[in-house]
Amino acid sequence: MKPMRFGLIGYKFMGKAHSNALARLPMFFETDVPVERAVLCGRDAVWVKQASETLGFKEIETDWKKLVTRDDVDAIDITAPSNVHRDIAIAAAQAGKHVFCEKPLALTTADARLMQEAAEKAGVANQIGFNYRFAPALALAKKLIDDGKIGKIFHCRGSFLQDWIIDPDFPKVWRLDKTVCGSGALGDLCAHVIDAARYLVGDIAEVVGSLTTFVKERPVVERMAGLSGKASADAPRAKVDVDDASSFIARFENGAMGLFEATRFAQGHKNDMRIEVNGEKGSLKFEFERMNELWYFSAEDEPGEQGWRMIQVSEGVHPYWDKWWPAGHVIGFPETFVHELYEFVQCASQGRPCAPNFADGVAVAQIMDAVELSSQRCAWVDVGEI
Amino acid sequence: MKPMRFGLIGYKFMGKAHSNALARLPMFFETDVPVERAVLCGRDAVWVKQASETLGFKEIETDWKKLVTRDDVDAIDITAPSNVHRDIAIAAAQAGKHVFCEKPLALTTADARLMQEAAEKAGVANQIGFNYRFAPALALAKKLIDDGKIGKIFHCRGSFLQDWIIDPDFPKVWRLDKTVCGSGALGDLCAHVIDAARYLVGDIAEVVGSLTTFVKERPVVERMAGLSGKASADAPRAKVDVDDASSFIARFENGAMGLFEATRFAQGHKNDMRIEVNGEKGSLKFEFERMNELWYFSAEDEPGEQGWRMIQVSEGVHPYWDKWWPAGHVIGFPETFVHELYEFVQCASQGRPCAPNFADGVAVAQIMDAVELSSQRCAWVDVGEI
């Protein structure tokens, strides 16, 4: 059977996460076609060569333009910085490759739309890396909603809180540079929450929000190291042009009210992504740092016995769990990538649309742009206006 | 020593809570002056007589106008419906009585200001019933902030979620009637959160918010029973003119960002009041339903050992706890009233200003009015405008 040969661009944080997932897929999941780690692509030949060995790729490439047209590659997986997503994805789609792109899709909604159009026109599988959806507990939440267990939804509140740039001497790394990343807490963090909200509740019609930059100038970074970086003691300071924190109120198209917040200034919160949905018949709560758990309140339980059920989502009957271990042998962040790439491979090989796909990436970008515009205008903005 | 003789108006939910607290004060707390349950006041002589016996009052009165001028009463405690707060409080102050008034102070900010002016002019002690402040854990949060443990504050998020009116056939009780209560979830619930936020973080400069009424018409109530009530099967429906849910974004005067929500449509949340503060050096979290606990994260703990400390606020060293039991013998909602009335008696007898006082009641009213105005205007509102 013809395998799906992956060309992966990038080999750091996300590149490792994806390589790792591709290596594990065949051990636990049966895909319709075999998965191959074919070509790893990066700009520095020495580094990419070394990475290809530890990450298990057969060959390397230093120019993504060559990669996307290679005959021996079926799918392009983009984990490069956000400012190159657009060009790679469009070229890959035009070359007839299936495309998996990390979030955010692009720096602007306009760019994201171009990518969506290119992928749809080429008829290739396209998926965006909103991997939090693939925590089994969040997938179970979706199932319970689809099964009618929650009923009409009144509220959705989501947040993503981190605390790694509170120190005013923390340097201006690339995640704080608008030309590279497009947006700060809003694009990096809130994007996941908005995707989860759309997944569970539906589309957002209107927003009013506020973007804040608490530390307006930071030392210029000299050398990156993970999320962080080093700046010399006498480094000049540069203006921070992305948001440290963002919050917004939303009206969903179905009448539900939303409340969202993302920040990198919430001391004690490391990677605290949460979402809660309240409906007529019940409620659901999820927090990523305890990603094996889903909290479910059912107003249909017998009176006097109603309570928030902590469902430990780790049984064979739960999403993806028939592939893993006996109940209670909890999984983590790395497994979300296994799940999302499993879906990508299956959808691509079966010709089904992926979810979340580039259209979802565009929808999230629109909402983020609307929040940013609202913050400038100090007023509500109709998402359709974007 | 001259006792402080209380005249209490109202004997239902809040009236019982206050009577109970006055009865318990001398058993556990030493006040500078003895406290007496002197006169209970209500409109129906038969009912008030019976209530006075179970609640331990010596005499009764059926007309509050007579009560406030009695020579044998030193303090007026108002737990009557919100629409009569203004007139009683002003009359009591003018008669030279100390005044304790349940929240909200009045139906409008203008009325609240009149009350504040009357009390200040008369020089009487005046306090408002924001009893959540008097949970020892919230008092400890205040102390930690005042001690500099949190540092500059970046975020404050507060919410008050309940779920008792989701059923569209739940009748239009007085808490859903604007002429009696002034406001819905915003005034009844969010007021507590706003007070807590001002207590911990400081004044709010600007807001943008949204008020929502999910169920726009409800059956007319026939007979009240606690928070609920009965409506006949063929009861006519009346327009609901208060909010079922409210949310708003705030900018504090010190630059912190706020996010607030109150609703009666959050399935599974019974009396879920929460507040969290994130600062430069640490964070604090409080939730009323586990009111004996304060969560504290200190970024000054040693690296590798940092974490959210669940402080069980029930030791002799904690606020009010030297009066109660050995550590861990947890207290509840009723004890918040003991604490607030203890402070009222002490401040009144020592001639110190109470906290929270009528000025705080006015400040909270202003913010709520600004949120309401913002909801109408679909734009940010400066709180100073109110």
Place this chain on the structure above:
Amino acid sequence: MKPMRFGLIGYKFMGKAHSNALARLPMFFETDVPVERAVLCGRDAVWVKQASETLGFKEIETDWKKLVTRDDVDAIDITAPSNVHRDIAIAAAQAGKHVFCEKPLALTTADARLMQEAAEKAGVANQIGFNYRFAPALALAKKLIDDGKIGKIFHCRGSFLQDWIIDPDFPKVWRLDKTVCGSGALGDLCAHVIDAARYLVGDIAEVVGSLTTFVKERPVVERMAGLSGKASADAPRAKVDVDDASSFIARFENGAMGLFEATRFAQGHKNDMRIEVNGEKGSLKFEFERMNELWYFSAEDEPGEQGWRMIQVSEGVHPYWDKWWPAGHVIGFPETFVHELYEFVQCASQGRPCAPNFADGVAVAQIMDAVELSSQRCAWVDVGEI
């Protein structure tokens, strides 16, 4: 209607808790007969007089022998130290008074049996102060078991952990003196857990256990203060003759296995009483420091939706909650006394047997004696042997 006039012996920790409960009963609960705080009894006339005023008693008595025979007293409530329980309770019963006695019933099982016999012979109401049963959440646990929601029980694990005597210089207070209290962690703490286990699961047939005293000598106390006390710097040291910690394994008569532990050496645990029951159809967990919550797992929930339900036991439909506040307005330790005295008054006035009564006190004493004997023998002991 003839009231029930209480004569209360003791006015410290437990005396205050009982007085307070008697004062609150008429405000919230309707008893068949009115309750009166008639006579407060203590050895020191000056102190008891002062206490009677703050605790609301009409008269005082300094000799319990006189108290128990007064015509104007219907019920004797014993909160004096454990070593005088026996004589007072027997005299009171013989005088035809209803008797409420704090736990432990007596210093030995033999003494406890004499008390039970006296009360039963006199036909008076008799109850023991295992107040933890009266946390609504624990009462709900009992109801769920009685309703068949748990099925055949396999496991019961209970513990009561405190941390107040870890310091080896903490003095030998009365709770560490066998002649006054009879037992250490076992009698003071584990007794509550054993009672809860019998309440939920049934009688215990056999035990094997171990009593440990980590600090074998302590400074002689000079002056008590709450649970603690002061010793002078050069105080002589005395042998500690009670257990600092106890643990035991039990076989219940119905085949369930039990595991129990009590200690005063568990750093960070203040008043941490817990009990869990695992059965064929479900499980239940309760911890006192979050006493408004009951955790319930039902294996009869739909597969994929099963989880531990955190039932916030504070709704009108829950035990005792129709008397209190709207849902979520949580209660605490003080309210357990209101509930237990409500039951005592109702049972006494209606001629029904109380629960837990002196027979339950005897049964708990037997189990504790069996554990102590097992610790000496280093072997299993049949509880029936005691």
Place this chain on the structure above:
Amino acid sequence: MKPMRFGLIGYKFMGKAHSNALARLPMFFETDVPVERAVLCGRDAVWVKQASETLGFKEIETDWKKLVTRDDVDAIDITAPSNVHRDIAIAAAQAGKHVFCEKPLALTTADARLMQEAAEKAGVANQIGFNYRFAPALALAKKLIDDGKIGKIFHCRGSFLQDWIIDPDFPKVWRLDKTVCGSGALGDLCAHVIDAARYLVGDIAEVVGSLTTFVKERPVVERMAGLSGKASADAPRAKVDVDDASSFIARFENGAMGLFEATRFAQGHKNDMRIEVNGEKGSLKFEFERMNELWYFSAEDEPGEQGWRMIQVSEGVHPYWDKWWPAGHVIGFPETFVHELYEFVQCASQGRPCAPNFADGVAVAQIMDAVELSSQRCAWVDVGEI
């Protein structure tokens, strides 16, 4: 550099977990020598061939006797059933191979000792698969104890609760067959807890315990499937000769008291392994199902600010976390195998003793045998007697 070439025996639950870990090691951890998945060994050539492809092994072997003497294999990793551990491990050691063996080491303490002797005599690296030690949070607990943060230890309580064989019609699978697995809940589950207790607290001197089999006969299994299996409707029943549940009290050599329990009959507990340690200066709590968290109480925090710190063990400063993701990107059960095999490779290549090694496996076996003997004798047993 000479690689370490692994020969892995077994390819089901544990075989997959180990293969997966070996594949991931080079991606995230730098080992002193490269790691190779060389040979996979199983009895059925067809199945093992297929497994070798999905698990990434180069060659296969169907006879472990051949495997252990192959020149192109440096380390033998044993995940076969417990009843063949002894022979394989001894043969491998005698052939000069490093040996990693899943727990339990053997069916009896005597066999375990033979394995230890063989490995020590051969001077090969030897390690046992107590992987729970390698949860970073448990490793941090060890570090805090070693750093003196807990002080003298008074209590250790551990438990491992599951619920998968409550149904009396669940068949007698191999984990319920003494000839294959040696022991039930005690050996399968409690072994992990005992290892963790020895790791944190030290050696155990004496025990008294009880083994219980609630369901004494079960249908004979026809076909295994994961932990479970199928039995035909009219399957004959066979005696269950291992324990469904075990509990014991222990005295540690350093004077601490222990309390341990393992069961497969605790409804609602899936893989609930917990351990808590209470010392003079602080306490620690760990539960596997929330394995990214360590709870730490320090009595050295300032009075009034003391509380249980929930340390989310996921920062670069925490054990193993410099190899993984940014803080809060939680890991799971699979990563414990990466950590333990990393240690094995490093110790083997550097000639350092492994931990936990076969001597630890023997020590745990001794304690389990002592518990079993105690259950038969109904009395305390000295562990040294085994």
